[in-house]
Amino acid sequence: MVLAGKIALVTGGSRGIGRAIAERLARDGATVGITYARDEAAAAEVEGKAFAVRAEFGRHGDAAALWEAFDAHAGHVDIIVNNAAIGRSSDLAGLTEDDFDEVFAVNVRAPFFVVREGLKRLRDGGRIINISSGAARIAMPEIIAYSSTKGALDTFTLNLAKELGPRGITVNSVAPGIVDTDVNANWLRGNAEAEAHAASLAALGRVGQPEDIADVVAFLASDNARWVTGRVVDATGGAGL
Template sequence: MGRLTDKVALVTGGSRGIGRAVARRLAGDGATVVLTYAQDGAAAAETVENIEKDGGRAFALRAELGEHGDAEALWAAFDAVTGDARVDILVNNAGIGRSAGIATLTEEEFDKVFAVNVRAPFFVVQHALPRLNDGGRIINVSSGAARMALPEIIAYSSTKGALDTFTLNLAKALGPRGITVNSVAPGIIDTDVNAGWLRADPEAWERAAALSALGRVGTPEDVADIVAFLASDDARWVSGRVVDATGGSGL
């Protein structure tokens, strides 16, 4: 029996990278995992297959975030897949990973990154409230960029600061129901999103590793293990916090 047996978890953006690692870890702890994907159905199917090979239970559903009505559509698809199941764990992981600096960022790009990284989690949670069991868990995947000055990705960093503020207020609002709400803030993680500039350039890899006090680039599993802790009963007395998952970057 895993510590999340009989729990149902929704992980947005769960087909690749951090989301995939989170989905696999929660399923490994016994949860039934519903993971969403925006475009890459093959990657989502592969994630589900891997979870099932490991003895877990998972479903994938397509849910492209960033448009009005996206949260309502996501939960309608969730209900269709699960048969109107209740949910115990909600991980808001889907997001746009980078943005331009202030001198070149367009209004359209600004709107898009805020729509996916801020508006979507807000309304995904809003529509989750009637389905979310008391004593449940909400975990928002933020970024270490929210606490460091990185003007080259200023809009992205701003979305993660907004997400942390959302976490703080939501924890207060949902505390009477025994629901904890926390952010996890990764640093530079070795994912497909970062492959173009990180894996392809040994010097960039070395610089990224040097940012961490632990002297290496993070893995998706490093983040997933922290999410799994926050999803468990072991974290029942932690709420409204931003948990650093950068390996001590920028100390």
């Protein structure tokens, strides 16, 4: 197994894309720790995980608390996947200052400090994979704050790759498009018109599945991607071409 002996952390790994990533890394042989915010039952159902820790992001000290809990299970980490995020936001007119602060705290500040606090535990030759979004490169004013956080995350990826390169650590972003997860369920599932429209936005003509993203992450986590760093890997199925 390509990740045998590796230890991975997947934030927001109890459902959706994060769950698919955790399960794929586990199938590849990694010992996987996941974080969850509230749904302990969902976290317990993730197949192949080694342990789960509760971690609520968006508060000062959240990253330090996460790693303290992680340390009770593992003494180091090889792969960090920053997946936990607030999935949507309002448009410019409807966005409150509190909403703005929250989405940036969870989607940008938390990954920043998860990495900073994790570097002393991350072994040389490790992997950092940030889950971004196709919305960072496609204008979507209806979710302007969310899109902006993902653009910031991609810039974070670029700078980290340069800083950590001497340690053999690769840093990349994966940018999904519309994916059939719980976050999109209320408007996508059971709505044939919405599903058809979402599928039409991708060159490959369908809505993405969590496993589509997990497979890309698994590649970047493996030694096969040892010469790829500082990149945003588009995983939208060709949206916006």
